[in-house]
Structures are given as C-alpha cells and as structure tokens.
Amino acid sequence: MHDTSSHAVAHHGPPASFIRKHIFSLDHKVIGKQYFGLAFVAVLVGIFLSWLMRLHLGWTNLAIPGLHLLSSNGAPGNLMTPEYYLQLMTMHATIMVFFVLTTAPFAAFGNYFLPIQVGAEDMPFPRFNMMSFWITFLGFIALMSSFFVGDGPTLGGWTQYAPLSAIGQAAGPGEGTGVVLWAISITLFCIGQLLGSLNFITTTLDMRTRGMSLMRMPLSVWAWFITSVMGLTAFAVLMPACILLILDHVAGTSFFVPSNLVINDQLLPHSGGSTLLWQHLFWFFGHPEVYIAIVPGMGIVSHVLITSMRRPLLSHRVMIYSMGALAVLSYMVYGHHMFVSGMNPVSSIAFSFPTLIITIPATIIVLLWLGSLYGSRLRINTASLFALGFISMFISGGVSGFFLAQPSIDILLHGTYFVVGHFHMVMGVAAMFGIFAGTFFWFPKMFGRMMNETLGRIHFWLTFVGTYTIFMPFHYIGLAGNIRRYQAFTPDYMQQFIPVHKFITVAALLTGAAQLIFVYNLIHSRFWGKPAPDNPWEATSLEWSTPSTPPPWNNFGDKMPVVYHDPYQYGVEGSTGDYVMQNSPERIETVRDEA
Amino acid sequence: MAKLFAVTIIVIAILSAIPIVRHTWWTSQDISTHGAPIDEQMSETMAESGILFLASQILLAVFIWKFSRPRPGEKIKSFPGGAMGLVIAAFLLVGTEVLALGAFGAKAWASIYFTPPGANAMPLQVQAGQFAFYFRYPGPDGKFGPLHPDLISEANQNIFGLDTEHDPDSKDDIVTAEMAIPVNREIHLLMHSKDVGHAFFVPELRVHQDFVPGLDLSMHFTATKVGRYEIVCTQLCGLGHYNMRAYLSVFSQEDFDSWLKKQATFQ
Amino acid sequence: MRRQIPFKAILFLPVALVVGIALMLVVSQKSVKAAPPSGGGVTGIVKLDGTPPHQKPIDMSKEPSCAAIHKDHPATTENVVVGSDGGLANVVVYISEGWSGGDVTPSSQPVFDQKGCQYQPHVLGVVVNEHFKVTNSDQTSHNIHPMPKPGGPNHEWNKSQPPGSPPIDAVWPAEEVAIHVKCNIHPWMSGYHVVVKTPYGVSDDKGSFKIENLPPGNYTLTAWQETYGTQTQKVTVAAGKPATATFTFKAK
C-alpha cells in the first residue's frame, strides 16, 4: 500500500459467477445492455399504450376487446373511461420520456460505448454503475406496479402539476396511490441517473487513455458528457421536488397546495402552498430533460453520419460548442412552458428571448450536418438512413419551436396538439431515430452479429413515412385549436377534427405495427444474424479496435490503446483504405478542422 | 435507395406545406380588439419558418441525391465557406430572424398584458372547478359579495360560496353557467380556481390564461363580433378535463341586458 | 448458448405481466339470503310545513345531450322536493328501534340510474349488503362517487361509466344514513344512498311512504331528509292492522 497506488483501471477482475456476469455485473458493457433491454421492454409497453389511446381517440365509443382484462375499473365493458385514457397517457409519457428516451440513447449506449471510445477499461465507480441500473430498474417496477393498485396509475400527465397531483384521492380516480408510486419511481430514476452521470463525467475527465485529449473524443462521447452534466443538475432538482410532492400527498404538508381548495364540496385542510413552485421546479428539470433526450441522439447521429459520409464534420469544435451552448441555454428557457400559467408577464418575455436564441446553436448543428454532407461520399445503409431521417425529423420538429418560443403566439397554441406534434417530432421521433441509428450501427459490436439490412430498410421506410403521417397532422389541428389531453372531443368546434384523428389512428397503428419488424430483426439477428467482423463500417473510433467482437471484459485486453489521431480521419490515404483508426500509429495527411 | 429517399423527403416536405398554404386548418377568426398583432406575428412566423423548413429539407434531399453515388476515386469536397461560413450564416439569418420575431412578439405580448383595464371595463368573475366554469355578475349594485369557500355546495348550486343571507353585496349577484358579454365593451375578467389548475381559452377571442389555485388573476379584452363561442379548459385538471367547457355568448348591449335580467330571475 | 438466458428473461416479463393481470381479475362476490318476514306494515305521509326553499335551475349547456332532455322542464336542484299537497318527496323512513327480524331480504335489485345528468332516484334506499345496480342512460360518461364518512366501515369509491357500459354492481356493508353521491364530471349531480338494516320506505312525489312486512310490535321510526335532517316517531303495529305515521318537517 502506497500513497500513489491509486489506479484508474482494473477495479474488478473478470466476472466469475453467472450472477456477477449477467445480473449484478460491474461491467459497463453488461450494464449498458441491461439498460438497452430495459428501454426495449419500456418502449414496447409505451407503444402498446399509445395504440390503446389512439384507438380511443379515433373511435371514442369503441369497445376494445379484452381491455377490461387490463383494468376492470378503467374499462367496464371494454369501454375506456375518461380517467383510464389519461392514465394511459400519463404512463405513455412517463415511460417514453424517462425509461426510453433517457435510458436508451444516454444510459444504454453511453454506458456501453463511452468508456470504450475514450479507451478506458471500465467506469471508475463500477458499483455505482451497477446500482444506477438496478435503482432505475426498481423505478420502472414502481411505475409499472401502479397499474395494479386500487385506482390505477396517476392521470396527472408527466408534468404532474400540483395541486391536482398533491391532494390525493379527493381529486378523483387516478390521483391516489398511483401518484405516490409515480413520484417514488421518478425519485429512484433520478438517483439512478445521478449515479450514472457521476460515472460518465468522471470517466470522461479521468479515464481517457494516452493521447485521448478532450478534442480527440468522438462526438458521441462529447454528447454523453454534455448530457451527463445536464443530468447531474436537472435530476438533482427533480428529485427533491418529487420528495416534496410525496410529502404533500402522504404527510399532509402544504408545499404545493394552496389554501381554500374545495373539492366535492369539502374544504381541504391544506394551506398556503405555491402551485407555481412545482411548475418552476419541474420545468427547471423538464426543459433540460428534453435536451437530455435529444443531445445523445445528436452525438450518435453525428458519429454514424460521419462514418457513412466518409469525412469528418466541417468542424468538430463548432459541433461540440454548439451542443454545449444548447446545454447551457436549456436552463434559461424553461419558462416558455409557463407563458400563460400566471407567471409575471415580464418574465414571459425574459424567457422568450433565450428560447428563440437556442435555435441558433440548433441551426448551426443542422447546417454542420448539411454542409458536411456536401461533397461527401455518402454510403447508404440502415444506420445512415436513420441518421439522415433524424436530421429531417429534427428540422421538421425544430421549426415549430419558433412558434412556441413566442408568448404572443403561445396564446393560440399553448396546450394544443401543435405542442404535441412539436415535441413528438423533435424529441420523440428524432430521438428514436437516433436510437435506431445507434442500434444498427453498434449492434455488431455489442452482440457480435450483423442486423438484417433488408428488414432494417423496410422498417426505416415504414417508420419514416409513418411518423410524418402521424405527427404532421397534429400541427394542423393544433393550429385550429384542438386541445391535448382530451379523451373525447366534446366542444362543438372540435367535431371537425374527429376524421383527422381517425386518419392519425390508422397511421399510428400501422407505424406501430411496423416496429414489430424491428423487434423481429433485433431478436433474430441477436441469435442468428451473420457474424460481425471487428470493424464492419470501416470506422475510426476506438470501439472498433477492440481485440474481439464483442469486446472482452476489460475492453482492450492487456494492451491499452494509444491514440494518435483526431477522431474522424476519413477521406485520407491510409494503409487500410480511406480511413485511419485513432489508435493507428501510421503517418497520414490529416483532415483538419475547417473552423 | 438514396435517390428514392431524396424524392421522399421532398414529397413529404411539400405535402406537409400544402395544408398550411391552403389554410385547410387554420386559427379561428379573430373577434378581439387585441388579436391583430398576434395573428400578424403568427403569419410572419409561419412564413419564415415555412421557408426554413422547405429550404433545409430540400437541401438535405439534394445533398443526399447528389453525394450518395460518388465516382470512384473522387475526393471529398468541402462546403464553400466551411464551418465558419455556416456559423456566420446561422447567426446572420436565424439570429436576425429570431431577434425580429422576439422583438415584435414582445410588442404584441406587451400590448395585451402590460396595459391596465379601462375604467369603464365591465367586471365579471369566472370560477373554474372540476369540471365546469361558472360566472358571476355583480348585479345592479356593481359589487361582488365576499366568497366563503366553506359554504360552497355544488349540490345546492351555491357554486361560489356566497352567503346571501348575511352579505348584502351578494344578494343581487348573478351566477351563471354560461358567459355572456356585450359586444364592443371592455370586459375585466377576474379569475380564480376553486380546486386545481385549469385554463380559460377562447380561441376566437385570442384569450388564454391558466387558473392558478391560490392566486387571483385577471384579464381584460373586448369582443367585436356578436356570436356564440366556446370556452375550453387547456390545463389537465382531472378525468373530466375533456368535458370542461362553457359557451360564451357575445350579445348586443340590449340582448345582453335582457339576458342578464332573465338570469337574475333564476337565482 | 451462454447468451440465451437474458433473452428468456425478456420473454418472461410479459408472461409475468399477464399472470399478474389475471390475478387482479379474481373478484369475490357475496350473496344475501334471509328468510322472508311477514305481517303488517306502516304507511304514512311526509309533509313540509312552510314555503319550500327555492330550487335553483341547473344550466346543463356544457352537456348538450343532457340539456336536450330537460328542454321543456328545466332541471332544478333537488334538496327539497315538494309535491302538490305539500308532500315531501325523497324522505327515507326506516325503523330505528324495535326491529328484531334479522336481516332484511331485498325484493328486487334496486337501480340507481343516471339520466339527463341527474340521479334517478335522487335518494336510493338500500339495506346492508344489498346489491344494487348503477346504470348510465345518458350519452355521456358519468362518474359515480359515493362519499361515506371517512374512516367508517363503508369505503369511498369512485368509478366512471362511459355510455353503453354495463351496470356497476355495488353493495354497502354497513348501515349509514346517508351517503352523499356525486359525479365528478358533472358537478351539479347530487344524490344520496341511505343504507339501513331494517325495513324502510321512501316517500314519493306526494310524500307518502310505505313500510311492509313488519311483524306486530312497537317500533321507532326515523325519517331522514337531506336538508332538514331526521325526525323520529313511535308507532305500534298490530297483527293485520297497518299503523300510520305522519312526519312534518318545518321549512327553515
């Protein structure tokens, strides 16, 4: 034992038992795959819930066969009750935002590839990493268990605005135990992601291999790093907010519940709480959260796209700075969710400008992709198709941000399907495309087998066209005043939207069904896919230089890689072709940043 | 495959733009005095972001079409201007655009929210509760009686919790389930919620405001067109959220007076 | 194959879900059975003394399908419903003392209907453990929310009933006078369940009520009205001769 005996690697040896290897594993790769599996289960549940919701929105009085099996109170005679619709909606949103869009691109791919891409043997705190997954998993179980409690899951939406969420059963079915389970689930999720962020940040700062300077890290690493900094601050705020919500709900405190509320002709015992306080705390987390969902997608898409374009981005640095600017600005814009919520109207303007300004780094990112596409040698495969689809979706979802950033226009659009269309495109579908691109790109490394390219392309086409068909009409009916979170459209002026909803329902069912192709492809390729070579995409980053595929337990065997080049040396004359791997010591004429 | 993809992107972009250009679905007709700048801001933003949308989608498609089949041995080319050019373009184009949008939008917003209601504005109270709006007119004395939340009883239709026996100001207050206002008269709407968060949205009137439990908020506006409109709730308030609505009738002054007289008899 | 296990674990999840759901669906039901009593009864009338309070009209414009039903006869509140002869409707008269007949057999399953966004009957009398049906005859979803005293043996519940869905079968396990019933979707909807252990009668539009199948004996009758509370009265039922009782509530 010596003062300097601290070491950054080899915190654990190769796993011995089955449990250590597959369940309570300390290996970041296994944990990454566990996160991937969790996100996979969660997304299937989420899509299933959206099917039920879409069926109901298209045909409100339709009896959905077997629905009463899911909830006898929620669907008497297979007819969906108003609260059950909202419960499904809340669960769909919570599952998708937290357990899919945060876990898959950030926790799953980040865990698996961040250490490998910086040339580390593992994360510095593998036990925290293991806890991170299992706490998140517990959170998922807590959330799912709310389907089986008395009055079912919460119906308050993923925003859980107080006081509706804080006063309990009195507020109606779906506001009892379900809310507590929801808040417990999110608290656990926050703890899990905080532990994950701790590992991600420390790995990036301390565990890089020799020669891996910060600017030599691939863009995916940068995206995960920026995301984990955002996660560290955002989840640290949501967690105490959730705990205060639980106390209001269970212990009778009044953090968020004001005085003189009357429900069912009875005066509630609470007094003096501030409902806007919850909104401020929630959105201080909530807005960075949407960037937590999309920034890893940007990193993955850049990584995939560069490999397919056979050239680096016009500027590596500008891309990094833009993602960083998004992260910083994301904390200053959260008030745009509250323009008409009774906040001081002056602050609406104060929040409007940063919200508009955040479009500048976003535009730079898009322009960098487009500009780099120019003059490239684009290779088309499923991964690059999804990456290009991501760009198209991000543009489509992004332009609607111009509207929602302005308080005056928000008067017309707040709480309408326009908002639903906006966030589904920009952070839902776009992030999903990022996940798909990452899956097709990295599957060979993760599982040692190639995914089926034909099935992949069929899946891409159906999904690309399908998602546009679903979410573009949302914008139109939103413009015309169709309010979100309605289980049926009773106002007279909304009758005209019902045919549109029927159309969307059909599109959503078909697009959802197309995802089964992906499910089949994933499972089939996992066991019977073509064996993958070590570097199928002729890529340069370190994950493709591992001694075996999938990588061994300590990633690089006995020899740690040494990095000699910037991450994306494509379009050069290397000995292996038009690229040179980061750890290849050969001398080349390097591609330089053009900023 | 790449060419098909490029064509698909362009087709989708154009198809997406058609309903917008043709106004197949569009914001409802404005019946307020303050709505014009909002609508103007809306069409400005639509034009600018529409152009951005089409231009970038088409650019994406063209690049995919052009650069997916490189001739063998062809070197990679760089975008003229490089990354710095793009950054400058983004700052110039989008930067000026968003600043302009922000400045004009702030002006439109300020014209609505930073002006006090006029002295002659007609006071009118709205209370949101699960899941209905109720309205209160002060009656001939022009005064609203005090509210006693402990007296609220929906079963007895004492929606606001008025004590008509003890509060003289409450005696002539008129409580209704429909909102009616005279045309071309400024309304000062006093808003409060009885239970959870709700919102007051009349698309035609360009009026949208959340009810914040524990806070008394107010708005003022003037309707310019006689007709029957709908008030909807846009803030998730529980299972009956979808069913929370009320009608708004804009009457001529005479019709309004007789409507109010008739309502007074129902109290 | 060493990698097959996680995949099986994934497959296991939906199976576990399905099993869990199936378990949730096991619903136990009790049935009520008792010997039929016989004998005389009590008839009577409930009156209101004084001017009945003004019943405010209910504006149902937010629910057009209900508003249409009340087009010609505007719906009003039903706190005090007085018939033509001053007879007070919706009063439950039940035997509060002197009953020794054990459990009461319900004659037919009572129905608590929602029609025109009002409850029919406005006051539903049921005996303990008697199953009753809640039906929805409207074209809109209703939400039935009975609110027994918190902490008591009867538990609050809150269920929605979309149009066209099957009746809800409900039962109250303990005596309670009275349980307020509200609809969360339509705030004006208000009704009562009166749960008693003994024979009872509910007054009709003319104020008359009838308690049947009483063995001879001395009884204390209690009449309950939602606004005016309770009144009691002693009666004697002789064999083959029904007793009569008149309750008079004073308008405040």
Next chain:
Amino acid sequence: MATTIHEPPRIEKIGDSSRARSNSGNGGWRPLVPDAGDPRLVQEYAPPPASTGIWVAVAGISMTFAALTSALVVRKGGAPDWRHFTLPSILYLNTLMLLASSVTLEIGRRRVAVFMGGLRSTAASPARWLYVTLALGFLFVAGQYVAWRQLSSQGLYLATNPSSSFFYVFTAAHALHLLGGLGGLGRVIYKLDHLVLRRSTLDATARYWHFMDVLWIYLLLLLWMKL
C-alpha cells in the same frame, strides 16, 4: 485540408495548478499510458478518479439543496401562514460536534497519510482519530434526532406549518447525506485495517465530510434566518 504528418499524442496544456500537483504526477486531465500500453503500469500513474468524482457529487448535492432553498424562499414569500419558531438549541451543540469531527478527521487523515507514507513505526493505530470522527458523526445524527423530538414535543410536526415542514425536510436530507458519509468513513476504516486503503479514497471521503460540514453551516444559517 492542412498538411501535417504524424501527430504525436497531444498533451493538453490546461494549466490547473491544483491538478498539476496531484499525486499521480501528470494531472487528472492527462492520463498517461506508457508506450508499451501495459495496464499494470498504469496503476502507478493514472489519476485518482475518486477526487474528480467527489467534486461531481458535491456539485450534484449542492444542486439538490439549492433547489430546496429556492423552494423555501418561494414558499415563504407571500405566504401568510408562515409561523416562525426558535430553532432547538441542541442544534448549536450539534454544530460544534460536527465542526469538531472535521478537525478530528483532518488529524486522522494526516496520521493515516504518514502511516501510508511508510512510517509504520508510528505505534498508535492510525485509525484512532477516524473512530473519534465516526463517533462524533453518530453523535451529531443522534443530536439531530433529539432536536426533532424537542420540536415534536412543542407540537411542531412535519405537517404543522411550512416552516416546520422545511426544517424536517432540510435536516432529514442533510442527515441522510451525512449517514452516507459515515458509511464512507466506515469503509475507509475497514480498508485501512485490511491495508487496502487508497489515498484517493481517504481524501475523497474527507472532502465529502468537510462538505457535509460546510453544508450544515449553510443550512443552519438558512434555517436561522428564514424560520
């Protein structure tokens, strides 16, 4: 496209003096692997991630308490129901105990450092002062519990008033984090006994403990001013 040939591994010039003197000799920003790339040699040189990790954790925890602080400020502002109460006086004794524990930990840390530096001739167990710290830490938590009992005997429970709600929330959140620190300290003692303690672990735990100390002083000031 510029023309350069063979870029050697670049060493960044991020001049962070505190890192430059870090015990690994090359700074946390520049993990060096010898050319041979043998990971066994890395152990001599790689920086301690625990020291970075602890700062990241401190940032996260600060954020949580900042959120709670802003909740307190917003909740108090414009709330007519806020009832002031005097903090239980035992809190000041607790504060002294916690401050003392930081001092003893620092003494302990130096002793252990000397011990780890190879001067094993030091007869006394190096862990002694760590045990004292552990005991003071537990005394602090017990003292907090006494403070809670004092408040509840005055009829001030969690839900009595927003001021008491915040008192309980803040002290409980701090106590939970402190218990985490006690766990860390226990782990340090265990590792020390088994001679597997790393210097970075000791330093990180000490830093965390001092942070808990500072956090408590902050909370005490906040509660003293606001309640």
